[in-house]
Amino acid sequence: MKNIIFCFLFLACFTVQSLAYDIQKIRKDYIEAIKDANAADKLYKELKAIKNPSPLILAYLGSADAVRAKHSWNPVNKMAFLKQGCKTIDKAVELSPNQLEIRFLRFSLEHFLPPFLGYSKHLEIDKKKILELVQKSNVQALHVDENILKNMVNFMIDSKRCTDNEVSVLRKVIA
Incomplete structure (x- = not known):
């Protein structure tokens, strides 16, 4: 019995x-x-190719699809990759709405999209959720290391999408 428990834990x-x-x-x-x-x-x-991906893997899958749109020269493929990528990221957010990295991936993607495409509709929602998550949680609870958290916070600040008060909150997180 001890061997079975040890094997399971290992x-x-x-x-x-x-x-x-x-x-x-x-x-x-x-x-x-x-x-x-x-x-x-x-x-x-x-x-x-990952079977039964976690919400985080789904978010990276959607982000990778959207990045493929960036590199595509064919306008039809560009829009197809972007549309599918955004749909996949939205599903990841729906499955895990309180995961910082997923929210950040969607925020950063939408930040770079031209507004006229209509895919930048979650910027404000994601910004507020990101601010809420980084204020309430310690680094371990966010499931990212300090370096990643600093990069996320610096991106948020550099995006110019945050108010002065929000920037102050973000600076406290990485202080």
């Missing part, structure tokens, strides 16, 4: 570690995908 720990490793790789690959079309296609295919 596998559980191994699974948690491999998931943490995978999300770190996905984050790194996503940054590369923003710059490189081949990396965007590769990341999209890898994420699409």
